[in-house]
Amino acid sequence: MDRAVEDLTARARIRDAAVRLFGERGIEGASIRDIAAEAGVSSGLVRHHFGSKEALREACDQYAKERMLQIGAELTKDGNLTGLDPLTLHPLAFPLQLYLVRSMMDGSETATALFLEGVEAVEEWTTSFGINPKDRRGYAAALAAIKLSVFVFRDQVSKALGEDITTPAGYNRIGQALMEVFTIPLLTQEQVDHMRKQEK
Amino acid sequence: MDRAVEDLTARARIRDAAVRLFGERGIEGASIRDIAAEAGVSSGLVRHHFGSKEALREACDQYAKERMLQIGAELTKDGNLTGLDPLTLHPLAFPLQLYLVRSMMDGSETATALFLEGVEAVEEWTTSFGINPKDRRGYAAALAAIKLSVFVFRDQVSKALGEDITTPAGYNRIGQALMEVFTIPLLTQEQVDHMRKQEK
């Protein structure tokens, strides 16, 4: 990050603090006073700049979405990312993802829209790479959810691995493991068909 | 469910209401008064039976974990489940999963312990089925997280599919899609190796 914290405007500091605290503690769990303290301003200034807590949340939604798209564009431009890479855990995206997941779980439309865009991106990716599942949409939705899963349960996964997956080393390890999931076929088509008949 | 709601003791009704509301709104988002109203009792009775909100949460943790293991045992006993089935979305497990995920995100040790047990179960499953990833532990952790992913983003996935995945029809559809993820290899081993070199 090339921006020093003290160089940011108060409004930006508030927004960054809100994304962080909302993401860490949930929307209900982070108070305006907490956010103001984190940003080093009075609680009244939060209201001055954003009007209400709900409006602050929407501003965070918008900002997080734009930043995520921006970061995604930059990383894919360098050509070192495929549609499957766990961009999710990239240091720049980390607090934004944390926030967006919380916001999704709280029913945010903006965050949900970003998920849907992700599904469509995966859909196009499978098409262009010649992957043809029977239910492309369902397949893409499952993959989009999977891309976020390791992130949502980062604490649990870290504990299982005995290694913090938010560090570069751990991030690489779980990334490799995730790749292996997509490399080793766990089931044969016959098994899947057999299961389908059994289910209801 | 063979138990009628009105037949449950007040304590059980409170616990069920707490699991439901904690799961839907998060721990901070559900007040003791909300839970009491949902259970049809006074807020004082919640305190009488559980002592404090934190103690109520721990009781819910314990109950949800036991019920999940119980349900899992019953379903696998019938022999119509493999280690990969999205038990996650089973009607019986649904509110429990909802709660456990929220509890995990709030740092619950009991819920995290359940996740770790899930990782170990997947580890044993891969071993007995002759699946040999380079990092078995990491592989199992990724799979454990994936099993929960579709569930966490059920609203988003439902919206992407235009079909509620908590209904039997939608549940089958996303289940099939998830199976396909494990059936179609997305990457070759060479691609994975190539990626590994690129990363850092």
Place this chain on the structure above:
DNA sequence: TACTTGACTACACGATCGTGTAGTAGTTTG
């Protein structure tokens, strides 16, 4: 200089939170 405007703070408001206290009704127990 006088006026406006935007960033910012201090403080008080009603509501709601988790919790504490006191007490009632019904059953059990000696």
Place this chain on the structure above:
DNA sequence: CAAACTACTACACGATCGTGTAGTCAAGTA
């Protein structure tokens, strides 16, 4: 029969919540 215990309610407490109001201060503008 009296004492004890359990399930349960009503109500009040201090703290904290989001929000509202009033005002300070600095910069720009006519």
